[in-house]
Amino acid sequence: MKKVVLKVDFHDEKCRQKIMKTASGISGVESVAMDKDQKLTVTGDIDPVVAVKKLRKLCHTNILSVGPAKEPEKKKEEPKKEEKKEEKKPPCPGGWVYYPPPMTHCYPPVCIEEDPAGCVIC
Template sequence: MKKVVLKVDFHDEKCRQKIMKTASGISGVESVAMDKDQKLTVTGDIDPVVAVRKLRKLCHTDIVSVGPAKEPEKKKEEPKKEEKKPEDNKNQSPCPGSWPCYPPCYLPVYIEEEPAGCVIC
């Protein structure tokens, strides 16, 4: 099972319908989808080169990516985290982690108003 993403150049709705019909007619195709960026996603047991060869008869077609089709993952239930009470936060330092918290260090920067050797005409 492969997922092939193709970039297709078409100009009107009629050409888009021909592309979708041709892509769905390729042997081994299970699903065909097209997004707004003119990217055609074909999923199934297909040869990407054959798909491009058939689609290039209709419009300019490039392969964007070829990879395994991902199965929809089941969502695992995460254990609920216990909420901390406001009393527990009293002893914490303002800086999280194990590093000590130091105030910011500001260094003075001196700028000369009229640098020596510069002449403005």
């Protein structure tokens, strides 16, 4: 399995569709993806020279990289979980302290109603 990244120059959506159709029609191709930078990524058991030869009939094509197709590793996800735990630390070492605003006026308590149990609700 190889991962081939190609730079393709196209100008409209119709040409883009033709490129994707041609790339997916190459024998041995398992997946085809194109990003916004006009980079075409083809994965599978393919010959990069044959792929470029077919695509150059549609538009200007260059090989950017050829390498082994890597499967996503599950071991890399575990350290990310540990990093998230470290991010939950409070921003201040002593934690947050709430200071109420200073009272500028003191009002005497006003009784609203008297409870039958003898308590005054203010």
